[in-house]
Amino acid sequence: MHESHEKEGVVKYTVQHATARLLLPPEMPELFSWRRRLRQLELIGEDAQGLGYGNISIRLYASPRFLITGSQSSGLIEVDQRHFAEVSVIDLDRNALRSKGEIPPSSEALTHAALYQTRSSIRAVVHVHSHAIWSAYKDHLPTTKAEVPYGTPEMAYEMIRLHKRHALADLGVIVMGGHQDGVVAFGRSLAEAAGEILKLIPARG
Numbered sequence: 001m002h003e004s005h006e007k008e009g010v011v012k013y014t015v016q017h018a019t020a021r022l023l024l025p026p027e028m029p030e031l032f033s034w035r036r037r038l039r040q041l042e043l044i045g046e047d048a049q050g051l052g053y054g055n056i057s058i059r060l061y062a063s064p065r066f067l068i069t070g071s072q073s074s075g076l077i078e079v080d081q082r083h084f085a086e087v088s089v090i091d092l093d094r095n096a097l098r099s100k101g102e103i104p105p106s107s108e109a110l111t112h113a114a115l116y117q118t119r120s121s122i123r124a125v126v127h128v129h130s131h132a133i134w135s136a137y138k139d140h141l142p143t144t145k146a147e148v149p150y151g152t153p154e155m156a157y158e159m160i161r162l163h164k165r166h167a168l169a170d171l172g173v174i175v176m177g178g179h180q181d182g183v184v185a186f187g188r189s190l191a192e193a194a195g196e197i198l199k200l201i202p203a204r205g
């Protein structure tokens with residue numbers, strides 16, 4: 001069991017991570033193919049400084065647990081089962097998660113966790129970075145407060161607050177006002193969640 005308490009840098013949460021091989025759900029092919037598509041569109045990727053951004057997750061069966069891409073996997077073109085972690089929440093207030101897999105989960109796992117807690121019919125969450133979507137829809141679609149940083153309990157509570165305030169159902173998009181270019185979509189399947197993002201991309205040419 002490995003425990004990390006990183007207060008600075010990319011990871012701001014506490015995760016009790018156990019290195020283990022995962023039992024994979026039947027949606028894995030869908031997960032790989034959507035992850036590949038989002039990576040090709042650079043909605044998930046790596047910035048000029050080599051910092052990864054973007055992550056996707058799916059709920060595991062009817063449980064509160066979910067499978068999410070691991071930390072430092074965003075820049076990879078192809079991922080496989082070694083790049084996912086299975087996450088459950090210990091305490092949203094303390095930003096405390098438990099995970100298992102061959103690598104620890106993305107530092108934005110708490111945001112995903114909040115959405116899964118909001119509605120049991122939400123089965124997939126996609127977090128991407130898109131300057132085009134962020135600048136066009138910030139403050140037009142439900143938007144988290146500018147002073148709230150990503151990867152914190154405050155961001156998780158923003159997800160819950162916006163769900164209530166805008167009466168969001170199990171399909172939609174939230175813009176992260178204080179997280180440059182950050183957008184989160186959720187749906188009853190990965191195709192639905194990713195589709196919410198794709199339909200906001202401006203047509204090219």
Ligand SMILES: [Zn+2]
Pocket residue numbers: 053054108127128129150179182
């Ligand atoms: Zn992000």
